[in-house]
Amino acid sequence: MSNHKNLRNYLLPLVLGVFMFGFYMLGLREGEGTPIQQEFVVRETVLCGMPFTRLTQENITLRMPKELQSVKPIHVTTDADKCIGKVKVNTQMEFSKSENQTLYYCIQKNAEVSRLRTESLNRLDRSLTSSYYKFLKKKPDAKIVEIGGYVGNLMSRLIRDTGVKTYVVLEPVPSFYKKLTDRIKREALAVTSYNFGLGKKETELTIGIQGDGTSLKKSKGDGASLKKSQGSDKGKETLKIVKVVDFFVQLGIGCHRLDLLTINCEGCEFDVIEMLTSTSLVENIDYIQFQPHNSVFNDAGTYLCLYCRLRRFLSRTHQVAYEYPHIWETWKRKGIS
Known part of the structure; x- marks a missing residue:
């Protein structure tokens, strides 16, 4: 028995x-979306085995490069060189077992990107990207940085809804930057603008201009789609790219808090957020708003892995404040009421 x-x-x-x-x-x-799920399960090392950014303390520039010496710290009493020593490298970029499990769940949950994007668009409150931050009106010294200003549409609305007096905007495409600065003058806005973009390394790129869909990712030959510019070289422009970490150190974020970082740069959001989370800089940013762009990738699996990895990085220091999956989302620093 x-x-x-x-x-x-x-x-x-x-x-x-x-x-x-x-x-x-x-x-x-x-069900739908299962090819991506199956591919992820079978080819995990191919799809999500992309190397993590591995910075060392020596990667934190000890002296600002020439291209950034003209960038003014957003706190007038801050010397950027003094902030460098306060920026620490995150030595634990690899995910834990529980974080990997959450990553797998995120891939499966978001496998049907097109459907989720459509649902997000149908319920999207288009004013939210600026109106959500009206509470900043109560903070007289609020500071905002925008990456990918285009021609200034979000900039104007954010300044109107927050009353912010310190606003920094980056736009790397020269023709867009001209329209952006014309708007700043026309509307008499208190804005500091810079004609460069952000990336993992300092470089120059010549890309085809595709209106508000112009993307640095489409020009890198790293698996992203490369759209041919229309016509001759008149449809191409040369862009300057500077290092993410260097720029934020120069702004003084190593010493002080930034109220809002908003990112709409047609794919560069993945590099920007990964680099910020590779250091202690991310801990000094209260709100991070970004638009994830799947359209710049030919491979849906690559996009999903980058998107879910980005969310895992952010979840270490921030939590979701609002989200419209694959359209717009905002993360707020943990501990903020």
Whole structure:
């Protein structure tokens, strides 16, 4: 009798395990979006095995490069060189077991990107990207940085809704930058603008101009789609890119807090946020608002991995404040009421 009882004790968990595994595999085989799910499970090292950014303390520039010496710290009493020593490198970029489990769940949850984008667009409150931050009116020294200013549409609305007096905007495309600065003058806005973009390394790129869809990612040859510019070289412009960490150190973020960082740069959001989370800089930014761009990638799996990795990085220091998946979302620093 005891032998039968022991056999039952061994067999029951085994049968349940086989059943759960079969149910899981059935779930993978059925429904929309499963090719991406299956590909992720089978080819994890290919899809999400992209190397993490591995900075060392020596990667934090000890002296600002010439291109950034004209950038003014947003706190007038701040010397950027004094902030460098306060910026620490995150030495634990690799995900823990529980973080990897959350990453897998995120991939499966977001497998149907097109459907989720459509749903987000249908319920999107388009004013939210500026109206959400009306509470900043109560803070007389609020500071905002915008990456990817284009021609100033969001800039004007954010300044109107927040009353912010310190606003920094970056726009790397020269023709867009001209329209942006014309608008700043026309509307008499208290804005500091810079004609460069941000990336993991300092470089110059010549890209085809595609209106508000112009993307640095489409010109890198790193698996992203490369759209041909229309006509001759008249449709191309040369852009300057500076290092993410250097720029934020020069702004003085190593010493002081930034109220809002808003990013709409057609794909550069992945590099910007990864680099910020690679250092302690991210801990000094209260709100991070960004628009994730799947359209700049040919490979849906690559986009999903980058998107879910970005969310895992942010979740270490921030939490979701609002989200319209794959359209707009904002994360606020943990501990903010």
